[in-house]
Amino acid sequence: MSITRLADTTVMLPLAAACTVWLACGRAWRMAFWWCLLFALGLTLVAATKIAFIGWGIGIQALDFTGFSGHAMRTTAVMPVLFYLLLQKSSPTVRTLGVVLGIALGVLIGISRLAVQVHSVSEVVSGCILGAFVSVGFIWISSTLPKPILHRWLIALSLIVLIPAPMAKPAPTDRWLNAISLSISGHYKPFERGYSGESHCCVSEPD
Template identity: 50%
Template structure:
């Protein structure tokens, strides 16, 4: 049975960033230039927004205490932006109803990954939900563009090779994204120390769920 840690790993940068590159490669190979640039703009903007929200917190202490918000969940955003598109492209030549069901299934899987971030206490509900909504906006905006343009003929061999490589990437060590965020915050703020760091950020650096406190 797949554990919560196994589920949350799917949304990590080690798997999702190569998947984003794979989508771009499929579109380039299909000569779908407009969709390629649409994908790069949408996903790139979302990545920057996630990074900016996290840098603002650790660099300057900017967050929303009432919502326990210290930045968008990157796992949730990446999952909701990418997984529905992977499902969409797999069933691209099917009927509209099948494509819609594939996208809904992808969003549901991304929601499960987002939930895992809350269950493991890596993110608050507001961080996971906002990340999922941001990623969902990316995938749905891209699909709207794709449905309004001629369908690109994707190279199925390239897609198959990409999925094999993504499977191999699942065994790689996690990318220390939180450490990179910390370094960027120190560089941009000019501070010698982080302005703020939540307990969840410290846990995420260790890539381990927090220990459960005994009940009083």
């Protein structure tokens, strides 16, 4: 739980926002735009698959897939980009190693999600792949753009401010997604792993 908590929304979203601020303050507007767009697309896909399953039972039973792992996606999306920016002035080899380390951290978070038994292998693997597409896609696009002028004092201040983030209470994202899914689908009960579609046919609260 200590490891998996490091990828909570209260940790990864502020880190993603910090990357955006660094780029914006470094006048790398196009890089900031692409980072926000790709990360937002990743978050949207995670939410969409979860809402589709919770609200309508849309998943892949053969693979035990009910939606991308958000923890795995967020980590493999954010950490490689974080290291890529922090190592901006390092050699290409060092920056590559930083990106690989970021992806490895995402895999570690994915393994922790399996250990606490909240995701299946297919959900963790797909989450890591989706996050890697976001981070590697951003890095590939960034290689064709002017390098940002990052301010070390801003980076240091941001990271210091975010030190307490892992100790914050986890965001109730599952509860939010349940509420949104049921509101959209009209069902009173969320679909669950190992569901039977017949038991979720009602659209109003039973007597």
